[in-house]
Amino acid sequence: MVALTKVFHKFGFLVHGMFIFGYPMNGKVNFKMPAEDRLKLFRKFVKKVKLDTIQVLLPVPLPGTELRHRLTKENRIYPDKDVGWEYYDGNFPLFEPDEPMTAEDMQLAIRKIMGKFYRFRYMFMLGLNIFSFPALLFFLHNIRSGWRRWYRSWRNNLARFGGWIIIKGWSREFKKGEFSRKLMKAQEHLKNRKSEPVQPTRR
Secondary structure, eight states: OHHHHHHHHHTTOOOEEEEEOSOOOOTTOOOOOOHHHHHHHHHHHHHHHTOSEEEEEOOOOOTTSHHHHHHHHTTOBOOTTTSOGGGOSSSSOOBOOSTTOOHHHHHHHHHHHHHHHSOTTHHHHHHHHHHHGGGGGGGGGGHHHHHHHHHHHHHHHHHHHHHHHHHHHHHHHHHHSSHHHHHHHHHHHHHHHHHSOOOOOOO
16 A cells, blocks of 8 residues: 555655544454554554545444444444434444443544644645745746646645644534533443343244
8 A cells, every 4th residue: 555655646646545443353353452552553654655635434334234233243333312323424433342442532543643634733834835836947847747746735735734624623513512421321321231131032
């Protein structure tokens, strides 16, 4: 993936990275990693690949998918009465994650990853891009290469500053919302359901 991204950049393509954080492992796979360690690996990869833009989402166990079937069987999906379908957009934890992570860890992690990538300081970088525009005169012998280099930097700084605005707005709305309360109720209901004795099936 690193090598392919270098090739795409070489030929002028902009590369957008989309990631799913905390996808639950199959029961046969013994893999346990804290959210903080996963977060560091994500950041390291994004920096190494030099992605132009990124988006990090959480797994969504949609009806009819193998993931939902498996998590339902393992009794890990939060009840729909607590966490409704309006939260099935990839921004909210919808099931009990693999240990040692918690649902709160997962949600905070994706905000941290994108919060590190999309930052306020890129507003100042935009200013530098504007002032550096006349430097394209030095690339008159290869104006396409000069434009490509300048445009990618300008576009990415604009996207990263714009992303910061969007994330700030989302975080503000999240604090005003009720998801945290609903999540606590869903976790409690799931915990109670797991502690209930299994009723024998009639034949």
